[in-house]
Amino acid sequence: xxxxxxxLIGGRPEAAGEHFTGVPxxxxxxxxxxxxxxxTHRMHQQGIGSIAVISEYDQFPDRQxxxxxxxxxxxxxxxxxxxxxxxxxxxxxxxxxxxxxxLASYVAVDYEKLVQFHLDRHSRLTRACEPQGExxxxxxxxxxxxxxxxxxxxxxxxxxxxxxxxxxxAENQHRLQTVADFRRLALASFAGKTSIEPQGRQIRPxxxxxxxxxxxxxxxxxxPAYIGAYARVRARAVITRGSVVERNSAIDCGTVVxxxxxxxxxxxxxxxxxxxxxxxxxxxxxxxxxxxxxIADESLLDMAPTxxxxxxxxxxxxxxxxxxxxxxxxxxxxxxxxxxxxxxAIQAAPPSLSAAAVEHQxxxxxxxxPELMAARRYGNE
Amino acid sequence: MKICLVxxxxxxxxxxxxxxxxxxxxxxxxxxxSLTVLADELDSxxxxxxxxxxxxxxxxxxxSNPLRLLKAIHDIKPDVVWFNLLFSTFGNHPVAxxxxxxxxxxxxxxxxxxxxxxxxxxDNVDLGHAGVRHHRLYRAAGYLATRVLLMANSVSVLLPAxxxxxxxRYGGENVHFRAHGILSARPEMPDFxxxxxxxxxxxxxxxxxxxxxxxxxxxxxARVQARIPExxxxxxxxxxxxxxxxxxxxAERFRGNSSIxxxxxxxxxxxxxxxxxxxxxxxxxxxxxxxxxxxHIACEYGVPIICADIPDFREMGEDERLAIRFYKTxxxxxLAACISNLIGDASLTREMAEQNFSAALRMTMPxxxxxxxxxxxxxxxxxxxxxxxxxxxIPGWVPSRSAIFRAATPRWTPWM
Numbered sequence: 122x123x124x125x126x127x128x129l130i131g132g133r134p135e136a137a138g139e140h141f142t143g144v145p146x147x148x149x150x151x152x153x154x155x156x157x158x159x160x161t162h163r164m165h166q167q168g169i170g171s172i173a174v175i176s177e178y179d180q181f182p183d184r185q186x187x188x189x190x191x192x193x194x195x196x197x198x199x200x201x202x203x204x205x206x207x208x209x210x211x212x213x214x215x216x217x218x219x220x221x222x223x224l225a226s227y228v229a230v231d232y233e234k235l236v237q238f239h240l241d242r243h244s245r246l247t248r249a250c251e252p253q254g255e256x257x258x259x260x261x262x263x264x265x266x267x268x269x270x271x272x273x274x275x276x277x278x279x280x281x282x283x284x285x286x287x288x289x290x291a292e293n294q295h296r297l298q299t300v301a302d303f304r305r306l307a308l309a310s311f312a313g314k315t316s317i318e319p320q321g322r323q324i325r326p327x328x329x330x331x332x333x334x335x336x337x338x339x340x341x342x343x344x345p346a347y348i349g350a351y352a353r354v355r356a357r358a359v360i361t362r363g364s365v366v367e368r369n370s371a372i373d374c375g376t377v378v379x380x381x382x383x384x385x386x387x388x389x390x391x392x393x394x395x396x397x398x399x400x401x402x403x404x405x406x407x408x409x410x411x412x413x414x415x416i417a418d419e420s421l422l423d424m425a426p427t428x429x430x431x432x433x434x435x436x437x438x439x440x441x442x443x444x445x446x447x448x449x450x451x452x453x454x455x456x457x458x459x460x461x462x463x464x465x466a467i468q469a470a471p472p473s474l475s476a477a478a479v480e481h482q483x484x485x486x487x488x489x490x491p492e493l494m495a496a497r498r499y500g501n502e
Numbered sequence: 503m504k505i506c507l508v509x510x511x512x513x514x515x516x517x518x519x520x521x522x523x524x525x526x527x528x529x530x531x532x533x534x535x536s537l538t539v540l541a542d543e544l545d546s547x548x549x550x551x552x553x554x555x556x557x558x559x560x561x562x563x564x565x566s567n568p569l570r571l572l573k574a575i576h577d578i579k580p581d582v583v584w585f586n587l588l589f590s591t592f593g594n595h596p597v598a599x600x601x602x603x604x605x606x607x608x609x610x611x612x613x614x615x616x617x618x619x620x621x622x623x624x625d626n627v628d629l630g631h632a633g634v635r636h637h638r639l640y641r642a643a644g645y646l647a648t649r650v651l652l653m654a655n656s657v658s659v660l661l662p663a664x665x666x667x668x669x670x671r672y673g674g675e676n677v678h679f680r681a682h683g684i685l686s687a688r689p690e691m692p693d694f695x696x697x698x699x700x701x702x703x704x705x706x707x708x709x710x711x712x713x714x715x716x717x718x719x720x721x722x723x724a725r726v727q728a729r730i731p732e733x734x735x736x737x738x739x740x741x742x743x744x745x746x747x748x749x750x751x752x753a754e755r756f757r758g759n760s761s762i763x764x765x766x767x768x769x770x771x772x773x774x775x776x777x778x779x780x781x782x783x784x785x786x787x788x789x790x791x792x793x794x795x796x797x798h799i800a801c802e803y804g805v806p807i808i809c810a811d812i813p814d815f816r817e818m819g820e821d822e823r824l825a826i827r828f829y830k831t832x833x834x835x836x837l838a839a840c841i842s843n844l845i846g847d848a849s850l851t852r853e854m855a856e857q858n859f860s861a862a863l864r865m866t867m868p869x870x871x872x873x874x875x876x877x878x879x880x881x882x883x884x885x886x887x888x889x890x891x892x893x894x895x896i897p898g899w900v901p902s903r904s905a906i907f908r909a910a911t912p913r914w915t916p917w918m
Contacts, residue, residue, distance in 0.1 A: 337904045356904030371898070374907035375890060388898060391907065392890030420894040436899040443897060 124236055125211045126169050126220040128160065129258075131177030132200040133277055138299045139225060140178060141384070142402040142413075146303045147224035148181045149401075150367040150385050152310055152347050153320025153331055156227050156297065161190060167232040169220060173207050175200065182427040205274045212264035219270075223258035223278060226294040227306060229316035235261055238288045245269055248285035251293045260285065292316070300399050300406045304382055308363045311345035319347045331368065340372075349385065367401075369425060388423040503878065504536045505529060506578055508571065508605070509586035511541035511556060512770070513548045516743070517709075518621060520770070521795060522586045524685040525619075526554055528871040535875075538578050540571060560602075563593035567602050575609060582878045583609045585618045585654070588791075589627075589647060594744070596640070600647055607653035615881055616654040617874070619680070622792035623664050624648060625671070626814060648672055656877065660793035663817050678877070681822060682793040683870035684802040684862045692804035692855055697781045700732055702845045705780035705805070707738045707768070707796050711745020716752050718834050719786040720762065725838035727761060730845060738776055740767040777803035781845050788831065790814035797824065804859030806851055808840050824861050825854035886911075 130136075130145045139146050147156045154162075161172050173191040174180075177200060180192045195203040204221075211219055218236060230249065239247040239261040246269055249259040258278050262270045272282045295306050295315055310317040311327070321331035327344025333351040336342060340354040343361035349368035354360060358372045362380040366372060370383045373391040383389060384401025399406045403424055406413045416422040426432045507529070509522030522539070529537045530553065539554055543561040550556045559574040560567040575583055585606050592602020610616045624644025651657060652672055658680045659665050668674040697703070704723065708714045716737060723735045741748050753764040768776060777783075783800040790812045797815070800807050801824060809815050811828040819826040827844055829836040844851060889911040896906065 339904065339908070356907050373898075374893070374904055375911065391893050391903075392887060392911075423898070439897060439899050 122218065122236075123216045124169050124218045124220065124232075125171045125216040126161075126164050126173070126222065127204060127207055127211070128157065128172060128174045129176075129200075129204060129221070129223040129278075130157075130174065132175075132204070132223065135298070136177075136225065139297065141300050141303070141399060141406065142404045143178060144181045144402065145176060145178045145224070146297050146300070148178075149303065150349065151303065151307055152317055152329070152365060153349055153368070156224060159227075159317065160222070160224065163230070164220070164232055169232055171211070171216075173211070175204050175207060201274045201277060205271050208262075208264075208270050208274070209267065212267060216264050219262050219264060221260045221262060221273075221278070225258060225298055226296045227315065227317070228257065228259075228290055228294040229292060230259065230290060235259075235288055239263075239286070242286045244286040245283055246273070246281060246285040247288050249290050250287045252289055252291070253293070254287070254289075255294075256287070257290070257294055261288075301408050301411075304399055304408055307347075307365050307382055311347075311363050321347065321349070355391075369427075371425075386425045386427055388425055390418075390421040390423075393421065503534065503582065503875075503882065504538075504578065504580040505582045505584055505878075506538050506540050506575055506580040507584050507586065508540045508560075510591060511539050511554075512551055514542050514544055515740070515767070516542055516562060517588045517591060518586050520685070521621075523551070523770070524683075524867055525584075525586060525871065528687070528867045529875075530554065531868075532875070538580070540574055560592070563595050563598045565598055565601050567592050567598070568605050568608055571605050572608060572612065575614060576612070581615060581882060583614045583616045584874070585616070586621075587618055587651070588621050589624055589644065596643055600643060600650075603647045604650050607650050610653060610655055615878070615885070616656075617878065618651055618654045618657045619874075620651060620657055620659050620664070623659070623667055625667055626664065627789065627791050652676070655881065658874070661814055661817060662821055663814065664792070680873055681865045681870055682795060682798050683865050683867045684798045685795070685867055686802050686862075687866055687868050689802045689804075689859065689862045689866065692859060693778060694852060694855070696779050697851075698732075698845070698848070702730060702733045702781045703736050703779055704733060704841060704845070705736045705738065705776065705783045706786060707776070707783065707799070708785075709739055709742040710737075710752075711742040711748035713789045713791070714742070714785075714787050716749075716786065718832065718837065719784055720752070720756060721834040722786075722838035722841065723762065725835070726841045726845075729842045733761070733841075733845065735762045736765065736776070736780065737762065738765040738768050773799065774803065777805055780805050781851060782806050782808055782841060784837070784841065785809040785815070786837065787812060787815075793818050797826070798862075798865075801858040801862040804855040804862070806844060806854035806858065808837070808844060822861055822865065823857070825857035827854075 130147055131139060141149060149155055157174065164172060171189065173193060175193045175195055177195065179194060193203060193207065208219060218239065220232065235247065235249060245263050245266045247261040249257045251257065269282050295309060296302050297306060306315065309315050319329035321329040324330050325344065328342050328346050330336065330348045331350035334348040336348060336354045337356045339356040340358045342348065342354070343359070345363050346360045347365045348354060348360070349366055349370065351369045352366045353371040354366065355372060355374040357375045359377040360366060360372065361378070364378045364380060365382040366378065367383060367385040369386045371388045372378060372383065373389060375392040376389050377394045379396040381395050381398045381400060384399065387401045389395060389400060397408045399408065400422065403422055404413055404415050405422065426435055507522065507526055509525070510516035510519040511522050511526065512519050526537060526539050529535050537555065539556045540560065541556050541558050543558045557574055559570050589603065590599055593599040606616045606618050624641065649672060652668065652674045656676045656678060657668065657674065658678045659668065660680065660682045662679050665677050665679045668677040706716065706719055710716055720735070726733050749764060756762050765776070777799060783805045785794060785796060785807065787810050792814065794815060797807055797809070797818065807824065807826045809826050809828055810831040812831060815826065816828065818824065827840050829840040893907055893910050896903065
């Protein structure tokens with residue numbers, strides 16, 4: 122039987138938060154592999170041949186993704202028309218059943234059973250649901266029912282001409298609608314509450330390390346933690362409280378990563394404290410404050426080229442240009458003014474003291490010194 | 503954080519011992535701090551105040567103080583050395599005092615973070631009233647000593663005018679203003695039923711004999727009593743070290759007057775009772791040597807203040823929003839009128855008392871000490887993070903980053 126799949130990323134107004142700096146959450150690595158990768162891999166394993174992805178976003182380079190995956194970028198206005206067109210295309214090319222799934226949550230699905238259920242019931246439309254009955258955006262549609270499919274797509278998977286047969290799944294879905302959901306899913310996976318397995322070797326209880334990762338002997342990895350393939354954790358860095366460092370990332374010396382995810386190809390600078398955040402693509406998303414900050418300073422947060430060749434070339438060019446650039450910078454540099462003392466903004470009396478007591482202070486001094494940093498206390502402090 | 507507090511400390515009765523005690527008491531409350539008080543030696547052996555780690559390693563008027571303190575601090579290896587200073591803390595003899603005032607600079611040279619809380623400036627002291635001869639010589643020595651004190655990592659003064667002086671006249675860049683504080687963590691609301699019931703107690707408190715003199719006050723009091731017979735004058739405090747026998751001589755002169763009482767030295771535990779029953783506190787000074795600790799104690803107990811019109815006190819009152827009535831300095835009639843008007847007007851007395859108490863609530867000792875600790879903490883962090891800042895300039899492709907980091911940031915380890 123020819124079973125194919127259409128995976129949808131975005132497409133609904135409420136899907137506006139399902140991305141991180143323009144990369145869909147389903148495309149971001151989670152413990153070594155993206156959800157899209159995990160879903161397609163499972164589909165391939167269970168006999169679903171051809172898969173099309175229709176997304177509002179561009180494809181993020183992922184070598185692990187199957188090469189026969191067809192990626193279509195569709196803007197929001199054309200999204201569902203495009204889906205309908207792909208469905209028709211699959212139908213014309215001999216598909217008998219099409220699995221349609223919107224990647225706004227993660228759930229382990231036994232596709233063989235789902236398809237079998239659909240066939241056994243002689244159903245025109247089957248929809249998966251959680252054990253408690255809450256419906257998922259996962260359907261099996263017979264290609265002979267194009268009009269039914271068209272109706273569903275035009276109503277963004279929310280209304281149907283015929284009531285679908287409900288297929289109960291063995292486990293609940295894990296929503297993936299915000300960056301916080303993405304981080305929660307990582308923590309739930311560490312706790313064994315999902316079927317997501319970290320892609321790597323468990324070097325000690327709760328610590329997984331993927332092939333090619335390099336961890337300095339002075340770095341501390343506190344379980345649960347995951348270090349992705351070719352990631353690098355340098356001296357005196359600390360990875361703790363369920364933190365995830367994805368492939369090809371680098372955590373520079375002395376940096377503490379606490380309850381955070383560092384996305385692939387990110388380079389986190391030295392001596393930083395990354396906490397309760399998702400970091401990547403030169404952005405930091407703080408989960409508690411729900412604030413996304415773009416970091417322009419490359420010494421704090423940078424992104425390496427996604428291609429290995431580009432990375433090597435980039436390093437070579439940097440090496441070749443380092444001396445000339447340093448000399449040029451030295452020629453241009455005016456004497457840098459080092460602040461003699463802490464700025465008045467820090468020294469100022471707290472608001473509880475009278476306003477008059479602080480009025481005398483010079484306004485011009487109320488700026489932070491460019492070299493000022495703040496840090497948290499740890500351990501024996 | 504390890505802090506060494508260099509101060510006169512009870513049971514010593516030298517200048518700033520009470521303020522030093524309250525700083526130490528507040529620091530002692532922070533479980534993250536380790537405090538050692540480097541205090542002055544006592545004339546006779548006495549038991550130390552309970553709960554404090556006190557090392558008595560310097561003495562008044564001794565030239566060896568710099569070496570002895572340096573040795574004590576080397577042994578303790580603190581993160582911060584905090585000096586609680588007057589110009590006369592280390593001695594009355596100019597050479598001994600100057601040697602003592604050079605200690606903060608020496609500590610900084612030895613690699614310790616040094617902070618000085620300076621309670622007065624020589625520039626603002628009326629040397630005539632302080633009983634000093636050779637004014638020019640003292641001024642020059644004071645100028646040099648101030649310059650040397652400014653070599654500390656940071657200096658706090660208790661009046662904004664002092665900060666301006668240090669910045670404009672001495673070019674100090676590391677000078678901060680911090681309020682004196684009220685020496686208490688949680689002041690209690692004044693009990694107004696204890697005041698003027700039936701006597702109106704006029705309180706004068708301090709170390710008497712130099713620029714704090716009692717003649718003017720007693721002269722005024724006679725006029726006050728003529729208008730308000732139930733007024734009583736309570737003179738509290740002992741002699742200034744430079745004026746031994748002064749209080750006793752005044753007490754002897756007015757022994758027959760039952761309306762005037764002399765308490766002598768007031769121990770810490772007797773202060774609340776003294777202030778709670780006072781209707782007004784008078785500061786009959788001829789000049790000032792900085793922010794007034796006595797005025798802050800009056801605020802703590804919600805007592806209205808009458809004070810000589812001295813620019814430092816006027817500025818202190820405005821900055822800290824204290825309720826102070828000023829009389830013309832040296833004018834007994836004006837002082838008498840001021841006292842009579844105030845204690846004769848119950849609603850004004852109460853209003854001033856509440857204003858002072860409200861000011862006290864804004865500058866409790868924990869708030870003041872928190873400001874100091876915050877700045878020490880920031881300096882410590884800044885110092886530890888400086889190498890990181892330099893390290894970040896090394897390009898990412900440079901090999902052996904971990905080895906470079908470990909060599910460049912030896913202080914990083916304690917942060918983990």
